Amino acid sequence: MTSSQFVSQSSVPAILVLEDGRHFRGTSYGAQGTTFGEAVFTTGMSGYQETLTDPSFHRQVIVATAPHIGNTGWNDEDGESKQIWAAGYVVRDPARVASNWRSRRSLDEELQAQGIVGISHLDTRALTRHLRECGVMRVAISTEVLDPEKLREQVLQQPAMAGASLVDDVTTPEAHVVPAEGEKKYTAVVLDLGIKASTPVRLAARGIEQHVLPATASFEEIDRIKPDGVFFSNGPGDPSTADGPVEVLRQVLQAGYPYFGICFGNQLFGRALGFETYKLKYGHRGANQPVMDRTTGKVEITAQNHGFAVDAPLDRATETDFGTATVSHVCLNDDVVEGLELRRDGRLVGFSVQYHPEAAAGPHDSAYLFDRFVEMLDASKNQQNPEGTH
Template identity: 70%
Template sequence: MTGSTTGALLVLEDGRVFRGESYGATGETFGEAVFSTGMTGYQETLTDPSYHRQVVVMTAPHIGNTGVNDDDRESKRIWVAGYVVRDPARVPSNWQSVRSLDEELTEQGVVGISGIDTRALTRHLRERGAMRVGISSTETDPDALLQRVLAAGEMKGAELSDEVSTREAYVVPAVGEKRFTVAALDLGIKANTPRMMSERGIEVHVLPATSSLEEVNAVSPDGLFFSNGPGDPAATTGQVELLKGALAQGLPYFGICFGNQLFGRALGFGTYKLKYGHRGINQPVMDRTTNKVEVTAHNHGFAVDAPLEGSTRTEFGDATVSHVCLNDDVVEGLELRDDAGTLKSFSVQYHPEAAAGPHDAAYLFDRFVDLMESSVSRRSQSDLLNQRTEEEA
């Protein structure tokens, strides 16, 4: 390992202490301790804005083997508040690698710790739940660090999407012939999401998290998309009101992760904090519309509280649970249909953009295309009918 071998201290808010070695930047950091079960894709995890204010514990023992490159980033910076690994690679080995993970963490000021029993820490978080944590390579007194951990902010009640969102709108052009225009609200969007839409002929207008319905309508979208992102959905109100307005005017909607939770709240469902959340690229989910099981990428600590069976009547139509996690029956997707049973909007709790992996859920972008295609066709038929009525009158 190329970094410092200075001692480091990790203290959880319940007083549990782990001692190891400094990894990455020297200093002190605080956040919510969560664990990720992915065995690879650590660069995508680190640069996922959904991990803002979280200290990520990697359950895979060997991290950093493939180094860091400039192609696999999902945003312009590392967002995790801290990083916990057991055995960091001493020397990276990959044809794409341009620097070591340790060097990248140090350069971006991310404080981490290595050489601890991550299995014991993960089991502790599974039993006690996600909690606040502090990592320090400057403090040697656990009690002193614990006091600062207890003074740190909690994830519950935190509205964070504006902290990770773009400040200025930008456009990702369609690849080849343009078929549709989508307004994508950046709540912590990953780079591969608009890329996968553009590959399907969609011109993506990425808008700041604070955008209004008027600003959404200004791009004349065929569909509305809400991205993944950090924070407590119950603390987010502006985006929920925007979504309600969009649903009321019949705009097709697709949401992922945080976008699923906000969709649930717009439909009248509650949300709640999971004990330790779902994080990693190996989570099994069933698509109940096809009965197919897909392995999916997750990063969420909150979930939608909706009935798994039957439909719920909302002001916008009938809502049903479309996807379920096979590990614990957590809601992983929602659908909204009109009285004729036509799909109007949908969302999933996981990350279908395959960054990092797997590719099982890429079909959801095709489903969004089909949804917009049907909507445009219905509007065209309606306009034609209105035109004929006016002519006959």
């Protein structure tokens, strides 16, 4: 297989039908068949491979707002997991040529190989505007049922994302260890709620050995490892359904383990601190979301993928069972909570962000948060061992 190849364009008709009856006709892209999910749009101009393989997109049909998709093909290195998790893919103009020195096959071929039903050559701008106005909703793509009313009947029978518990579908089946890169400095327990492959790489690069546990792990399993800190990953579904991990996190905080959470891990941190979560109208998905770190005043451009958020006050601190909680990061587009901090006796003991600081495919403005985790572990170690003795 060469790194540059022409991509055959399908002429098989396909249809996309939303639960409110709006429909769009186009042509098949990827596998043929019928698929269902929640229609969401992502504004990233690049990184479609990382997006499609992100477990947080489980059971969602992704609408690409960038019009030209597939030009760099598909390689064997950039996946964020071992499979495509998206339920379907919607693009306007598939690339006629896939060309990149690492490309091994076209995006269309990979979608076919993994059985992912997609649709192309439709007005994704109109579809995106509709989702912005009406909110994300259930959807179907089909090459089999081309009657919009009949397909809509099937769409209305599908479960909604609100109330969906999906973490067990994407978590690791068994515990495993990711070694530190170079000298080992710390040990962390990582609760895999749908972790992206780039995250352990960022932690390992900072000398952190990671014991990755399934989402069903108990506090006793975590405590048995005696980690220096605990990390909760990103993941799919409604955080209000994750009562088990929330209770485990409360025990983690009660025991005094330093905590860092990303995305779903931010939402569960919020719940553990006593806040509620809620569903956003159309969410934040893409690589261009502006966020302010309120602790430094710095504005960063972030990669995000979430449809739920934490309901915490922006204008005041909140006293919790574990210390004082504040909103540390906020979205500059809509004031959605993008991060939380927990301090005890003035010392940082836990923090989280709603976005993805590992930012595979970029941007990398937020990589400092992994350093902040290490600094928190340093402070915790010095607090426990002020004289430097063992």
